Amino acid sequence: MYKLMAIxxxxxxxxxxxxxSGATRNALKKAMNSGIEVILASGxxxxxxxxxxxxxxxxKYLISGNGAAVYDIQNKKVIYSNFLxxxxxxxxxxxxxxxxxxxxVYTEKEIIAKNLSYNVLYYHKENLKKPENRRTYINIVSxxxxxINNLENEHFLKITICDEDIKIFNSIxxxxxxxxxxxxxxxxxxxxxxxKCGTEEVLxxxxxxxxxxxxxxxxxxxxxxxxxxxxxxxxxxxIGDNFNDRxxxxxxxxxxxxxxxxxFMKICGDIIVTDNNSDGVCQAIEKYVLExxx
Numbered sequence: 427m428y429k430l431m432a433i434x435x436x437x438x439x440x441x442x443x444x445x446x447s448g449a450t451r452n453a454l455k456k457a458m459n460s461g462i463e464v465i466l467a468s469g470x471x472x473x474x475x476x477x478x479x480x481x482x483x484x485x486k487y488l489i490s491g492n493g494a495a496v497y498d499i500q501n502k503k504v505i506y507s508n509f510l511x512x513x514x515x516x517x518x519x520x521x522x523x524x525x526x527x528x529x530x531v532y533t534e535k536e537i538i539a540k541n542l543s544y545n546v547l548y549y550h551k552e553n554l555k556k557p558e559n560r561r562t563y564i565n566i567v568s569x570x571x572x573x574i575n576n577l578e579n580e581h582f583l584k585i586t587i588c589d590e591d592i593k594i595f596n597s598i599x600x601x602x603x604x605x606x607x608x609x610x611x612x613x614x615x616x617x618x619x620x621x622k623c624g625t626e627e628v629l630x631x632x633x634x635x636x637x638x639x640x641x642x643x644x645x646x647x648x649x650x651x652x653x654x655x656x657x658x659x660x661x662x663x664x665i666g667d668n669f670n671d672r673x674x675x676x677x678x679x680x681x682x683x684x685x686x687x688x689x690f691m692k693i694c695g696d697i698i699v700t701d702n703n704s705d706g707v708c709q710a711i712e713k714y715v716l717e718x719x720x
Contacts, residue, residue, distance in 0.1 A: 428462055428715055429657045432489065432648055432674055433707060434666035435468040435478065438684050440628040441703045442554040446482065454482055460716060462663075463655060465489060467644045469584060469636055469670055472497050472504075472534045474549075474562035481560070491532060491583025492611070492670045493647040494638055503532070510582040510639045511576065518585050518602065519571050527598050531574065532583040536563040540570060544588035544632045545617070561581055585637040588617075595633040602637065602719045609643075611636040613669050636670060645673035665710055667691065667702065682710045 435437050458464055467484075467489035468475050475488045477498060485499045515531055522529040530546055531538040541547045544563055545587035553561040564706055567573040587602075589595040603610050617634050648662060660679035664671065667684035668691065675681035675695045683695035684706045692698055697714055699706040 427661065428663050428680070429661040429692040430463045430465060430648070430651065430655065431457060431663040431665070431715065432465045432467040432644065432678070434668070434671050435466060435470060435475065436665040437686060437702055438665055438709050439466070444548070446478070446706070449705045450708040451482065453708040454484065454717055457548060458483065462715070465648070465651065467493070467647070467674065469712050471532055471536060471562065471583065476562045487651060489644055491642070492636060492638055493642045493644040495534065495581070496585040496647050496650055500552070506647060507581065508639050508642050510584065512577070512580070512582065514607065514639065515569060515574055515582050515585060517605070521573060521598065521601055523571060525598055530586045530590045532586065534581050534583065536565045538565050538567060538570065538573065539566070544630065545586060545634065547630065547668055563619060583638070586634060587637065588632045588634040590632050592633055599635055607640050609638045609640050611669055643673040644671060645677045648674055655702070663715060665707055680714065682714065711719060
C-alpha cells in the first residue's frame, strides 16, 4: 500500500496554462481519502507552492526549491533546509552580470529578477488569473547584486539562468560547473511554455538551468519526510517530467513519468502516463495508485 505521493508542479500537475484540471483535482481527493500523504514537490518558492497546496487540500508538507526546503504548512515553518549562502548567490550573480545573461534568484518568499522575461514572464501571466493572496511574488529590481547584498537573514533556494542562444547559455554553464559547492541541473532541451496574450497563445522558448547548494534534490527531501512519517521506500510514489525530478522518480517505490517528458526522463521511471495537458496525473492516480490502495 502506498502512503506518500510526491508530485511535481510545472509540466506535471499543472497543464501548459498553469492550471489543475477538474479531473485531476478529483483524483487527488480520492488519493488523500485513501490515506495517501500528497506532497507537492517543486522548484518554486515556498509561498507559490503553498498557494496550490491550500487550493488543492494537500496542506501538510511541501518541498520547495527542488529539495532545498521542506515546509510544514500547518505550523508555518521550514523543518528541513539546504539553502545557498549569500556568498554563493553573489558569486553566480557576478558571473551572470559580467556575461550579460538573464538570471533569477529564488528565496522562500519571492523571485528576484531584473525584468519579466522567460520563466518569470510565465509566472507573471499565471498571477494575472489569481487573486493577490494566491500569486507568486515577483520582485523586479534594477541592481540585483546591490539588492542581494543588502538582504538580511534571507534564505536562498536556487538561481535560475535562462537564454535563447544555446552557445551563450552553454558558455556560462561551463564556467559555473567548475565551481565547488554547487549543483547545476543538466537540462539538454528548450523549455516551452504557452502564455496567453489577449485572445492568442504565444509559445515562449528558452534554455535554462537551475543552480542549488550541493546535494539538493527532491529525493533527499522526501527521505527526510519518510523518516519523519515512518514511511518505507516502497510505499512512496513520485510523479514528474523534468531532470529535477530524476532522483525521486528513480528511487521511489513507483516512479511515474509524464508523456511530455524528454526521452532521457522516460527511461528513468517505471511507468509513462499521458502528458500534462491530457490529465496524466489523473491517469497515474486512478490506474496505478488507487487500484493498489483499495
